[in-house]
Amino acid sequence: xxxxxxxxxxxxxxxxxxAEAERRVAAPCELTTASVIASxxxxxxxxxxxxxxxxxxxxxxxxxxxxxxxxxxxESLEKGSWRLQAEGGPVRRVHPRDEQDGHVVVxxxxxxxxxxxxxxxxxxxxxxxxPEAAQALRPEAPTSTLRLxxxxxxxxxxxxxxxxxxxxxxAPEFVLKVQKLPPPH
Numbered sequence: 001x002x003x004x005x006x007x008x009x010x011x012x013x014x015x016x017x018x019a020e021a022e023r024r025v026a027a028p029c030e031l032t033t034a035s036v037i038a039s040x041x042x043x044x045x046x047x048x049x050x051x052x053x054x055x056x057x058x059x060x061x062x063x064x065x066x067x068x069x070x071x072x073x074x075e076s077l078e079k080g081s082w083r084l085q086a087e088g089g090p091v092r093r094v095h096p097r098d099e100q101d102g103h104v105v106v107x108x109x110x111x112x113x114x115x116x117x118x119x120x121x122x123x124x125x126x127x128x129x130x131p132e133a134a135q136a137l138r139p140e141a142p143t144s145t146l147r148l149x150x151x152x153x154x155x156x157x158x159x160x161x162x163x164x165x166x167x168x169x170x171a172p173e174f175v176l177k178v179q180k181l182p183p184p185h
Contacts, residue, residue, distance in 0.1 A: 022107070022108060022109075022155070022156045022157065023105060023106070023107050023156070024105065024106050024107075024153065024154075024155065024156035024159065025094060025103055025104070025105050026103065026104055026105075026106065026153035026154070026167060026168055026169035027102070027103055027168055027169065028102035028103070028168060028169055028170070028171065029166060029168035029169060029170050030168070031056070031057045031058035032054060032055065032056055032057065032058065032062060032166055032168065032170060033054075033055045033057065033170065033172075034052055034053065034054045034055070034150075034152075034170040034171075034172040035052070035053050035055075035172045036050055036051065036052045036053075036148065036150050036172040036173065036174045037050065037051055037053075037174060038050055038051075038174070038176070039051040039127060041127075043129070045131070046129035046131050047129055047130060047131045047133070047134035047137075048129070048130070048134070048137065049127055049128070049129050050127070050128055050129075050130065050148070050150065050174070051125050051126070051127050052068075052070070052125065052126045052127075052128065052150055052152075052172060053123050053124070053125050053126075054118060054123060054124055054125075054126065054170065055118075055122075055123040056118040056119065056120055056121065056122060056123065057120075057121070058120060059120050060120065060164070061117050061118065061119045061120065061164055062117070062118050062164055062165070062166050063115040063116065063117050063118070063162055063164035063165050064115065064116060064118065064124065064126070064152075064165070064166070065113045065114065065115055065116075065154075065158070066113070066114040066115065066116050067113075067114075067126070067128075068126055068128075068152045069089065069090050069091070069109065069152075070089055070091065070128055070130075070150045070151060070152050071087070071088070071089030071090055071091030071092050071104070071106075071150070071151035071152070072087060072088055072089050072130050072132075072133050072148065072149065072150055072151065073086070073087035073092075073093070073148075073149045073151070074086050074087070074133055074136035074137055074146055074147070074148055074149075075146065075147045075149075076140070076144055076145065076146055076147075077144075077145035077146070077147070082147060085136040085146070086133065086135070086136035088132045088133065089132075089151070090106055090107055090108060090109060090155075091104050091105070091106045091151040091152055091153055091169070092104060092105055092151065093105075093151070093171075102169075102171060103169070104151050104153050104169040104171060105153075106153040106154070106155050106156075106169075107155075108155060109154075109155025109156070109157060109158060110155065110157065110158065111155075111157035111158055111160070111161045112158075112161060113158065115162065115164075115165070117164065128150070130148075133148070137176075137178070138178075138180075139178045139179065139180045140180075141180065142179065142180050143177065143178070143179050143180070144177070144178050144179075144180075145175065145176070145177050145178075146175070146176050146177075146178060147173055147174070147175050147176075148173070148174045148175075148176070149171050149172070149173045149174075150171070150172055150174075151169065151170075151171045152169060152170055152171075153168070153169035153170075154166065154167070
C-alpha cells in the first residue's frame, strides 16, 4: 500500500515541472542586426514608444512576428559602470550581469502568430510601448545616463514551426541622457 501512495505523491510533485513553460536559449544573431530608438510618440497610459529596426544581412528571407514580445532591461551609468535598474518581459539575458556572451533565454510563447517576412538586404521597423519600464526610465539624479536594451528571441514552439524564423536573438541598445524635471508649481 505504501508504494502506490509514494508513486502518487511523486506524480503530484512533478506535475508543476511538466506544466512549466518551455524554455529556449538563443545566441546573438550574426546575420540579422537590430537597432532601437525612441519613436517620439508618448501616451499617458502606455508611456514612451520605441522603434526597433531589424535588418536582414543574410542570403535568405527571415520571418519575425508582426508584434514581437520584447524583454527589456534598463541600466544606469554610475561611476563608469552600468547598474541594473529593472528588467521585465518574456526574454531575458541568461546571466543578468554578463553582457559579454549575449545569450538570452525566452520562456513560453505561442507556436503560431502572424509573421512578417524580411527579404535579404532589407529591414522592417517594429514599434512597442514599455509601460512596465516607464518608472526605470525616469532619472534619479538631476541628469542621468540610462541604457535601454530590448531583447527578442523566438519562443521554442515558434522556432520549430517555421524555418524562416531566426533561431538567434537580438538585443539592440539605446543610450539616453535624461534630466529630472522640476516639480510643477
